[in-house]
Amino acid sequence: xxxxxxxxxxxxxxxxxxxxxxxxxxxxxxxxxxxxxxxxxxxxxxxxxxxxxxxxxxxxxxxxxxxxxxxxxxxxxxxxxxxxxxxxxxxxxxxxxxxxxxx
Amino acid sequence: xxxxxxxxxxxxxxxxxxxxxxxxxxxxxxxxxxxxxxxxxxxxxxxxxxxxxxxxxxxxxxxxxxxxxxxxxxxxxxxxxxxxxxxxxxxxxxxxxxxxxxxxxxxxxxxxxxxxxxxxxxxxxxxxxxxxxxxxxxxxxxxxxxxxxxxxxxxxxxxxxxxxxxxxxxxxxxxxxxxxxxxxxxxxxxxxxxxxxxxxxxxxxxxxxxxxxxxxxxxxxxxxxxxxxxxxxxxxx
Numbered sequence: 225x226x227x228x229x230x231x232x233x234x235x236x237x238x239x240x241x242x243x244x245x246x247x248x249x250x251x252x253x254x255x256x257x258x259x260x261x262x263x264x265x266x267x268x269x270x271x272x273x274x275x276x277x278x279x280x281x282x283x284x285x286x287x288x289x290x291x292x293x294x295x296x297x298x299x300x301x302x303x304x305x306x307x308x309x310x311x312x313x314x315x316x317x318x319x320x321x322x323x324x325x326x327x
Numbered sequence: 328x329x330x331x332x333x334x335x336x337x338x339x340x341x342x343x344x345x346x347x348x349x350x351x352x353x354x355x356x357x358x359x360x361x362x363x364x365x366x367x368x369x370x371x372x373x374x375x376x377x378x379x380x381x382x383x384x385x386x387x388x389x390x391x392x393x394x395x396x397x398x399x400x401x402x403x404x405x406x407x408x409x410x411x412x413x414x415x416x417x418x419x420x421x422x423x424x425x426x427x428x429x430x431x432x433x434x435x436x437x438x439x440x441x442x443x444x445x446x447x448x449x450x451x452x453x454x455x456x457x458x459x460x461x462x463x464x465x466x467x468x469x470x471x472x473x474x475x476x477x478x479x480x481x482x483x484x485x486x487x488x489x490x491x492x493x494x495x496x497x498x499x500x501x502x503x504x505x506x507x508x509x510x511x512x513x514x515x516x517x518x519x520x521x522x523x524x525x526x527x528x529x530x531x532x533x534x535x536x537x538x539x540x541x542x543x544x545x546x547x548x549x550x551x552x553x554x555x556x557x558x559x560x561x562x563x564x
Contacts, residue, residue, distance in 0.1 A: 230433065298408045
C-alpha cells in the first residue's frame with residue numbers, strides 16, 4: 225500500500241472523481257429518460273464508472289509525477305489503480321445495498 | 328578496487344529495438360556492491376534505454392535482468408524497488424506540488440530509515456528546501472532534493488540517469504560525495520551522463536555503450552587508456 229502521504233489524497237481524488245462522474249451520469253440519465261431513480265445504474269455501467277475512475281486516477285498520478293516515485297517505494301501499479309478505484313467501488317456497492325429489496 | 332565485487336544488479340545480453348531501429352544488440356550492465364560504475368556513450372547509444380531496462384521501467388526483446396541473485400524476464404521497478412533498488416531517472420521524480428519534507432518523510436516511513444533523514448538533509452544542504460514544493464526548485468536544487476530522497480531510501484543499488492546534467496560544479500561535487508558515501512555503505516551505484524570528467528572522476532568502473540553493445544573497463548584510467556574508447560567516445564575521431 226502507498227504511504228498515507230500519497231494514499232489519503234489518492235482516495236479523496238477517487239471519491240471526488242466518482243461523485244462528479246456519478247452526478248454527470250445521473251443528470252444525463254434524467255435528461256434522456258426522465259428517470260425517476262437516476263442513482264441506480266445497470267451493473268455494466270457501474271463497472272465502467274469504476275474503471276473510468278481508476279483510469280483517471282492513474283492519469284492524475286502520472287501528471288503529478290508520482291507513478292515513478294511510488295514505484296520506487298515498491299508500490300505496484302495495480303495496487304495504485306485499486307486505491308484510485310476504491311471509493312468508486314465502495315460507493316457503487318453502497319448504492320446497490322442501499323436499494324430497497326423486491327416487495 | 329576489486330573487479331570481482333558482487334554484482335547486485337545485472338542486465339545481461341540485452342537486445343532492444345524501437346520499430347526497425349535496433350538500439351541495443353548485446354548490451355550488458357553490472358552494478359557491483361560498493362562500487363560506482365559510470366555508464367558512458369554517445370547520444371542515442373542506448374544508455375538511458377539500458378538503465379530503464381535494468382530498472383524494470385522498459386521491456387526488452389532479448390536478455391535477462393538479475394537482481395540480488397534472482398532472474399527476471401519481465402522485471403518491474405516496484406518489485407525491484409521493494410528489494411532495494413532505487414532508480415533516479417533523468418526527468419523529475421519528485422512530485423512537483425508536494426513539499427519536499429513530506430516526500431522525504433514518506434520514503435523514510437516506508438523503509439524505516441528515519442535516522443538517515445537528518446544526515447541526508449545536512450550533506451545535501453536541503454534544509455532551506457524542505458518546506459518548498461519542488462516545482463519552485465532550480466535544476467541544481469531539484470537534483471540535490473532527488474539525491475536526498477535516494478539517500479534516505481538507503482538503497483542496495485542506485486541507478487541514476489544523468490545526475491550531473493545542468494548542475495553547477497559545487498552541486499556536482501556534493502552529489503559525488505553522496506554517491507561515494509552510498510558506495511562506501513555497500514550500495515551498487517550506476518551513473519550515466521555526458522559530463523565525462525565528472526563521471527570518470529566519480530566512478531570506479533566504466534561501462535561504455537556503443538554500436539548496440541557495451542564494453543567494461545576495470546577503472547576510469549583503463550578506459551582512458553583504451554584507444555577504442557578514445558576514438559569512439561572521447562574524441563569522436
